[in-house]
Amino acid sequence: MGLVRSALLAGSQSRWLRERAVRYRFVQRAVSRFMPGEDLEAAVAAAQALQATGISAVLTYLGENLQRPEEAEQVTRHYHEVLARVKRASLDAEISIKLTQLGLDLNPAACEAGVMSLVERARADGTWVWIDMESSVCTDVTLDIYRRARARFPNVGVCVQAYLRRTEQDLKTLIPLGGGVRLVKGAYREPPDKAFPGKREVDAHYFALATRLLGREARQAGVRAIFGTHDPVLIRRIEEAAQGAHLRPQQVEFQMLYGIKREEQVRLAAQGHRFRVLISYGDAWFPWYMRRLAERPANVLFALRNVFTG
DSSP states (O other): OOHHHHHHHHHHTOHHHHHHHTTOHHHHHHHHTTOSOSSHHHHHHHHHHHHTTTOEEEEEEOOOSOSSHHHHHHHHHHHHHHHHHHHHTTOOEEEEEOGGGGTTTTOHHHHHHHHHHHHHHHHHHTOOEEEOOOSGGGHHHHHHHHHHHHHHOSSEEEEEETTBTTHHHHHHHHGGGOSEEEEEOOOSOOOTTTBOOSHHHHHHHHHHHHHHHHSHHHHHHTOEEEEEOOOHHHHHHHHHHHHHTTOOGGGOEEEEETTSSHHHHHHHHHTTOEEEEEEEESSOOHHHHHHHHHHSTHHHHHHHHHHHHO
């Protein structure tokens, strides 16, 4: 793992840094490129603006590893309000949730009940719930909750991380379930026995997993495969693999973060790919922002350019 990436991931876990860095305007200005604001109103407005250009959205309220059960209950209520707002605004928007933000560390049963209530509400509204993947200590319990949700509901998906060595085996059990699988690279601090340490290895694993998700087994099982990446080389390789499998653009779905690779977002949507932008909001943005920089340390230079150029 590179020194810059290691430093960024360590910074994402530092309470001292989190409490101090967010006070600086240059930090706030840098992160503003990647999230429209801290409240739901800003996220909904951004989703409406994207929808006017033919691009759909996924909304996620930032935060994880909460300390009190009442905080987790509030987050569950908040996501019910998000679904209600999406319906009232006639938005083509889904939600993406983190289980530790719904109380996984505090009361797993209550967390799972909250997940089920959200998926049931989303199904009634004709939309989807995505379960984010967090650090590897949460992988097994996250997949268990996803499997139980998938057994009850058709409108639920789970995120899997290409940098984890185990993900190839996880896909073998997830694909037969159908449902949704969102493939990302991963951005938590993991030991080398659990995660590939180098970009080249992660990229190779990502493409191998993407090829499997484009394959006949996944299509026959009805998997809704999402490719969450900003890497132009990987995107082109996935497009070429899809063409080789005789898939139409609308059969291949990509997702990117708000504010990143905007020209590529427009290109993919214009070519007919199913495409969504993940819109993050909330005041607990510092760990999330540091992990976004760590995903590709070149993003540090990108962020600095935005600080000085706006």
